[in-house]
Amino acid sequence: MGLIVQKFGGTSVATTERIRNVGHRVLEEVNKGHQAVVVVSAMGKTTDQLVSLANDLSAYPSKREMDMLLATGEQVTISLLSIALQEMGHQAVSLTGWQAGIQTEKVFSNARITDIDASKIQSLLNENQIVIVAGFQGVSSDGEITTLGRGGSDTTAVALAAALGADRCDIYTDVTGVYTSDPRYVKDARKLDRISYEEMLELAHLGAGVLHPRAVEFAKNYQIPLEVRSSMERERGTIIEEEAQMENGLVVRGVAFEKNVTRMTLFGLDNSHATLSKVFRSLAENHINVDIIIQANTGEKKSSLSFTIHDEDVQNTLSVLEKYSNEIGFDKVESETGLAKVSIVGAGMISNPGVAARMFEVIEGIDAAIKMVSTSEIKVSAVIEQEKMLDAANALHAAFKLGEVAATSVN
Amino acid sequence: MGLIVQKFGGTSVATTERIRNVGHRVLEEVNKGHQAVVVVSAMGKTTDQLVSLANDLSAYPSKREMDMLLATGEQVTISLLSIALQEMGHQAVSLTGWQAGIQTEKVFSNARITDIDASKIQSLLNENQIVIVAGFQGVSSDGEITTLGRGGSDTTAVALAAALGADRCDIYTDVTGVYTSDPRYVKDARKLDRISYEEMLELAHLGAGVLHPRAVEFAKNYQIPLEVRSSMERERGTIIEEEAQMENGLVVRGVAFEKNVTRMTLFGLDNSHATLSKVFRSLAENHINVDIIIQANTGEKKSSLSFTIHDEDVQNTLSVLEKYSNEIGFDKVESETGLAKVSIVGAGMISNPGVAARMFEVIEGIDAAIKMVSTSEIKVSAVIEQEKMLDAANALHAAFKLGEVAATSVN
Numbered sequence: 138m139g140l141i142v143q144k145f146g147g148t149s150v151a152t153t154e155r156i157r158n159v160g161h162r163v164l165e166e167v168n169k170g171h172q173a174v175v176v177v178s179a180m181g182k183t184t185d186q187l188v189s190l191a192n193d194l195s196a197y198p199s200k201r202e203m204d205m206l207l208a209t210g211e212q213v214t215i216s217l218l219s220i221a222l223q224e225m226g227h228q229a230v231s232l233t234g235w236q237a238g239i240q241t242e243k244v245f246s247n248a249r250i251t252d253i254d255a256s257k258i259q260s261l262l263n264e265n266q267i268v269i270v271a272g273f274q275g276v277s278s279d280g281e282i283t284t285l286g287r288g289g290s291d292t293t294a295v296a297l298a299a300a301l302g303a304d305r306c307d308i309y310t311d312v313t314g315v316y317t318s319d320p321r322y323v324k325d326a327r328k329l330d331r332i333s334y335e336e337m338l339e340l341a342h343l344g345a346g347v348l349h350p351r352a353v354e355f356a357k358n359y360q361i362p363l364e365v366r367s368s369m370e371r372e373r374g375t376i377i378e379e380e381a382q383m384e385n386g387l388v389v390r391g392v393a394f395e396k397n398v399t400r401m402t403l404f405g406l407d408n409s410h411a412t413l414s415k416v417f418r419s420l421a422e423n424h425i426n427v428d429i430i431i432q433a434n435t436g437e438k439k440s441s442l443s444f445t446i447h448d449e450d451v452q453n454t455l456s457v458l459e460k461y462s463n464e465i466g467f468d469k470v471e472s473e474t475g476l477a478k479v480s481i482v483g484a485g486m487i488s489n490p491g492v493a494a495r496m497f498e499v500i501e502g503i504d505a506a507i508k509m510v511s512t513s514e515i516k517v518s519a520v521i522e523q524e525k526m527l528d529a530a531n532a533l534h535a536a537f538k539l540g541e542v543a544a545t546s547v548n
Numbered sequence: 549m550g551l552i553v554q555k556f557g558g559t560s561v562a563t564t565e566r567i568r569n570v571g572h573r574v575l576e577e578v579n580k581g582h583q584a585v586v587v588v589s590a591m592g593k594t595t596d597q598l599v600s601l602a603n604d605l606s607a608y609p610s611k612r613e614m615d616m617l618l619a620t621g622e623q624v625t626i627s628l629l630s631i632a633l634q635e636m637g638h639q640a641v642s643l644t645g646w647q648a649g650i651q652t653e654k655v656f657s658n659a660r661i662t663d664i665d666a667s668k669i670q671s672l673l674n675e676n677q678i679v680i681v682a683g684f685q686g687v688s689s690d691g692e693i694t695t696l697g698r699g700g701s702d703t704t705a706v707a708l709a710a711a712l713g714a715d716r717c718d719i720y721t722d723v724t725g726v727y728t729s730d731p732r733y734v735k736d737a738r739k740l741d742r743i744s745y746e747e748m749l750e751l752a753h754l755g756a757g758v759l760h761p762r763a764v765e766f767a768k769n770y771q772i773p774l775e776v777r778s779s780m781e782r783e784r785g786t787i788i789e790e791e792a793q794m795e796n797g798l799v800v801r802g803v804a805f806e807k808n809v810t811r812m813t814l815f816g817l818d819n820s821h822a823t824l825s826k827v828f829r830s831l832a833e834n835h836i837n838v839d840i841i842i843q844a845n846t847g848e849k850k851s852s853l854s855f856t857i858h859d860e861d862v863q864n865t866l867s868v869l870e871k872y873s874n875e876i877g878f879d880k881v882e883s884e885t886g887l888a889k890v891s892i893v894g895a896g897m898i899s900n901p902g903v904a905a906r907m908f909e910v911i912e913g914i915d916a917a918i919k920m921v922s923t924s925e926i927k928v929s930a931v932i933e934q935e936k937m938l939d940a941a942n943a944l945h946a947a948f949k950l951g952e953v954a955a956t957s958v959n
Binding site for chain 2: 157
């Protein structure tokens with residue numbers, strides 16, 4: 138008998154019928170004798186509908202009022218799930234973020250959890266209640282309703298698991314787990330039984346979209362084992378935990394890819410020390426997300442700088458650079474759109490220097506030109522032409538034997 | 549310059565366009581230099597939609613969870629109105645019931661306000677904010693979200709006006725004011741400029757539906773002048789205040805009526821002292837509302853008892869009476885459905901004994917049989933056949949000259 142935190146996303150609670158199904162999944166754990174804390178998101182498209190109402194009234198509604206508005210979405214779901222569980226003959230009680238003691242910074246639309254006072258949840262659990270908590274929301278120290286931003290319900294679940302000393306945190310979603318690559322495009326993609334926090338973080342940032350990176354960081358910091366699994370199907374999911382418990386011998390754990398990448402290159406950039414900060418501050422202030430950044434400063438007076446952005450930000454980026462061109466100081470700018478990023482991820486990579494070389498061989502083997510390379514301790518990314526992306530992903534998946542259960546080391 | 553509390557009901561905020569209109573109405577007062585606290589209900593059919601979701605999951609959802617669910621309705625409206633006002637260039641801030649300091653009993657679905665801590669609203673007003681408060685909801689001393697029941701937003705507005713020492717409380721609704729009778733059925737019905745709290749209470753209880761009785765009681769207790777007026781049209785509404793300021797010479801102020809009345813009569817009722825309490829406790833426990841009660845105990849051992857209920861409660865009432873017949877002790881029960889209640893209301897009535905007699909003459913004059921009579925200090929009600937109801941209402945309205953601005957005394 139233990140304490141399990143379960144999180145169900147918007148798709149899993151999109152209709153009252155699905156909410157009833159979620160109730161049955163919760164009761165599976167309760168009937169094993171476990172205590173259950175359940176975190177839920179807003180139903181299906183609710184958040185989008187609320188945003189649309191606000192946009193009827195203002196193109197730029199204030200973040201405080203948006204948090205007030207959006208926080209209602211989860212409040213609807215918690216009450217409905219509680220009603221469903223009560224109808225099944227169980228004791229259940231719903232709590233909003235502020236009732237559950239979820240304290241955050243006073244930062245609207247993207248607050249971080251600062252503290253959790255779990256005493257109310259704990260006393261309800263002691264009364265044999267199933268406790269249903271609204272995800273995604275909290276309260277600031279002066280009583281303002283805040284939200285945690287996209288993916289925030291994952292963070293709520295993990296933070297509650299940490300505060301309550303839960304035995305496990307299960308993230309129910311619309312996929313059956315974490316895969317070695319996207320099964321829609323890579324035919325041999327295989328569900329992983331286990332993956333480390335760090336690997337999951339790289340995959341999350343690379344757009345695997347299964348778990349919010351902030352939730353993974355939180356789980357890592359507090360060493361909460363996570364399981365990502367499907368709310369619709371019965372099979373076990375993927376356990377995310379510390380590296381020590383990983384399958385042995387695995388170097389590369391997954392292949393991620395994303396398209397619509399544009400490479401921007403600034404030529405003749407003045408090498409005075411503040412140039413880089415000027416470039417990226419001006420982009421950040423205009424809400425342009427930059428991914429890979431490469432600069433080879435060879436010690437000469439002028440150098441070039443490349444970085445990647447999303448295709449849809451090209452016009453905006455060009456106009457920002459033009460506006461600040463004098464201040465930044467560069468000769469010309471070029472952009473190449475229609476590119477893609479392909480990445481391999483694995484915690485064992487750092488001690489296997491041959492991995493990157495093998496990756497480049499594979500990409501070259503399908504006649505794709507490598508435009509940019511970026512590496513971290515557990516990841517190598519290459520930017521290539523978009524039309525070669527899926528070929529590269531499949532070739533890498535095969536080359537690193539990710540479709541096989543016991544993947545082997547490189548060479 | 550003063551402080552005005554304004555309340556807008558669900559119809560007035562049913563769409564984002566109407567919410568924008570409400571914003572303009574609020575700014576009319578603000579632009580005169582007034583401070584404004586605005587209480588709003590849930591948008592249009594929102595509450596019904598939420599109830600329907602809950603009923604998908606349970607025929608009898610718990611009241612606690614229903615309050616959790618329904619409280620989201622007003623929370624959506626407050627944020628949208630705040631966004632609309634900000635878009636118009638004004639400072640506005642929305643507050644839920646608990647944020648606004650509205651403390652209630654821990655009674656779900658029908659809580660009474662026990663206290664208001666207006667310090668947060670007051671400090672926001674001092675910052676020149678327009679303060680938007682969610683109607684209908686509050687928080688119990690142990691942090692549970694409660695609702696005030698139907699019409700509760702009126703009560704929120706009046707209670708806030710009392711707590712803040714407001715100069716006026718304006719109730720914006722979908723009618724232009726309080727009428728001498730229902731203008732859909734009584735052709736000469738006229739909007740009243742002023743009416744007393746007591747008269748309004750009788751009219752509210754009689755189904756005029758303009759203001760919730762509890763809100764009128766609250767306003768009377770704290771001597772808050774109310775104005776009922778239309779959110780769509782510009783004309784002045786009806787002011788509700790203490791009797792001293794009323795138009796002179798008015799005895800009867802309005803004619804109210806309602807159909808679907810059933811008269812139940814118990815014959816051969818044992819006159820032992822606990823009989824009446826047994827009858828009405830058994831009905832109350834089965835959620836049957838009783839309106840008029842008449843018993844003429846002539847000192848004999850057995851007597852008869854009549855009371856009125858809504859037509860739709862007849863079967864339920866008969867089965868309850870049958871179930872308790874031995875315990876209560878009566879010979880037989882008879883019911884007559886398809887009746888209606890017609891009432892005249894006016895604070896001057898108590899000092900004009902001829903009013904009731906005139907009423908009966910008028911009803912007899914249209915060949916309607918009077919089945920029951922009930923009187924209070926400011927009201928006389930008669931139960932008659934339903935098909936004569938509108939004739940009686942029109943005849944009474946004409947006889948008491950309610951269509952004329954300066955109504956005269958009786959005779």
